Amino acid sequence: MDIEKLSATDRVFFDIEGGALMMHIGALMVFEGGGLVSPDGSLDAATLTRLLEAGVSQVPRFRQVVREVAGLGAVWVDDERFRIEHHVSHTAVPHPGDDAQLMRLMGRIFSQPLDRRHPLWEASLVEGLSGGRFAILFKLHHAMVDGVAGIGLLASVFRTEPGDLSLSPAAWSPRHAPNTLQIATALASDSARSVAHALHDLRGSLGHGAQAKDIAGGLVHTLRDGLRPASPSSINPAEVGPHRTYTSTRLDLARAKEARKALGGTLNDVALAVVTGALRRYLARRGDPVEAMKDFRALVPVDLRPRMGEDGVGNHISLVLVHLPLSEPDARARFEAVHRACEHLKHDSHEIEGAAFIERVGDLGGPNVVTAVFRIASMLRAFNVTITNVPGPQVPIYVGRSRMTEIHAVVPLFTHQGVGVAIVSYDGGMYVGLYADPDAVPDVEALAADVQQSFEDLCAAAGHGR
Template sequence: MFIYGETSKSKMHVAGLLPFTPPADAPSDYLRRMIDDARRQEIQAPWNRKLAYPRLQFSPLHSWVVDEDFDFDYHVRRSALASPGDERELGILVSRLHSNPLDLTRPPWELHVIEALEGGRFALYAKVHHALVDGYSAMRTLARSLSTDPQTRDPRLFFNFPPPSRERRAGAAGDAASSNPVTATLRALAGVGSAVTGGVGSAVDLTSALVNTQIRRDGDNVKISGSVSAPHSILNARISRNRRFATQQYDFDRLKKLSSQHGSTINDVALAILGGGLRKFLLDFDKLPERSLVAFLPVNVRPKGDEGGGNAVGAILAPMGSDIEDPVERLDVITAATRAAKAQLQSMSPTAILAYSAALLAPAGGQIAGAVTGVQPPWPHTFNLCVSNVPGPREPLYFNGSRLEATYPVSIPIHGMALNITLQSYADTVNFGFVGCRDRLPHLQRLAVYTGEALSDLEAASEA
């Protein structure tokens, strides 16, 4: 499906941006040595695999074969930022790299070692086609190349490690679909047929959920009512091939304090500041809809009595509060809406949860099909953007003695969804990765800045 969905404008690769601070004793040729050491190691599966018939995009059956002529220097590249090597310069380079498609005649991945960041730092930008690995496998493989010990010296990169084994608990609803919205999409779509054969209870759960999906305000209360429809916005346009990427990082404790003050989750606070940032960003273009923007949120939903192992995977819709000027009121509305939506999922069977998530994604699936066929579906949008929250490690990590500063996910915009935002917690920070269509959403870095202003506004209003 990811191969079928690949077009010149809608590219099905994901990436991660990882900035590092090298150890104090790093020699001047530290990065060259690291790359040379990795070159001498064996390239492990699946990183040495390519499509058997890459030019037959719509073949009914694709398979992977070993690339006998693997070109290390094609896949691992060095780049350097122009002075002053700050976050703006880094964002410009990553935007350009993420705009370029992967070569499907080769193993579909690239690693860019980016040098000359301020303060002698460097970054790794790893890009991989979603047909090769899912987010779960990629994150586990990456984690094996990192250590909690700053004294560990192991220059092997992620492609030097054999693939991690997958341990599935019998009856688990999924594994890491919530860690990547595209993976969640496919797994949810796979559940449609199961809902039909899953028994009367699943069908009743699904019907009830679909009837009661739209979340609206009624005075001080949040109620669930009829049809699903998000306002049309500039986020729901056809996209070009060009991408823009921006980042933002906040102390975890700032968001945690606000969540405790308002009885919200960290994710609710993140949605509230994103909603405030989007409000100001769209006002700049005089394109703010009268109704709130709606986000699609992949979530974990664990049934009562489930003691752990695997994930219960579902999806909900949530208002961004972009129609609300007051930051505290915006957070209260979002909190009530997400709480109601999660309660609704908790009352459903696992099969119905998957089918319900697929139903929410059906219009987006139509947009993907439209990217391939050139014919866009006539139905309204159920959401305007995707916001995904990926829990990360709470302890600092190191690669070959270099301290990992942040983890910024770089996801996939599609036709009809020109903006995708992913959050990832790491150590004592929360990292935001904004990726969008450069031509539909110019000056995307302003959204990251406005998100910071929205956080300050919420903090000030909460202390008033």
């Protein structure tokens, strides 16, 4: 029997979820009315739901649930009772709603966990926005997708040109769900094959001493940083509360590219340097000893698709720790330190290879070693903040005839983590989303202002200030 097994990294996000730790990612997308909003501001939710279902019908994962077998793993199976009404809801902000009201709604909706009995996603259709706009709040479990795959899924649901409002979902017949014994047998067989492949690869690696040395060195670096605490700060609480707040700010992508070119790095270096500067400003204002924070770390997902030739949904990432120069007061020097840290990760430390090796071991089946390592790292506060940076489409996206004007992303909070940063680029903008525990970060809008100021400081250092 063919199965679609959750990878070791997929399972991490499923395993560690519980209580106030909710492992969903997502996006807030704002659209022009485009014939879906009437002059009084009401939204044609029925037509929009049908358009979403037409897009969802192209991606099997949207109609699948997770089935676990203790000690062996978990698989995706078709949900024989799938109904779009279980996943799409219709809500509103008081007309004419502004961005602040929309962000507050985002925080409330994302404070609720997904129902594991159903496919692991929800969409909230929001009417009442000023200017005849509407919004879609997409929430997807991190076990289902990583950030890159999430953008790919949204691209499958939406279109790059205005479309027909009469689209209907494709016909679908769910595959019969296997029973627990069938799933257990298939998982055991898959584990046996994985072990055989791993032994073959291991023999190949040992035959190439340099490759084996790189992996071993990467493991040492990964475990060294992952098993010791990062610098303490006031945004790293003893425990994460149950509530969430959200805000986002837009940076000009063309200016970010100019800064990257002038300073000699990558767009990811720009993003990390801007966030580092913003966190420094924010923490200094709160009285944190930022000059003494010599080991402030970010958990950063690295896309393995280009390296491994992998594709599709699921998590094809390696989770690595990046040292952020929070103690550095100069914007240009911060950028250069971030650039050195990223280059070291990519070319010298082999931590990406080390983390990927741990994940490969986890994929052999049985108790998930990746979950165990991640839980220990989280409990020890091995990182202060999660920062993701996902390149999105640089052309307009449409649902029906409605153009998406902006997109704001969400990354989950882990143990001891008061704020997560999700950056996504779209159609000339870099949108920096800030998802926070209000008990630890009660003024997330102030941090958004710090992001803007940090960006201006970096552009000025690159000779491209306003």
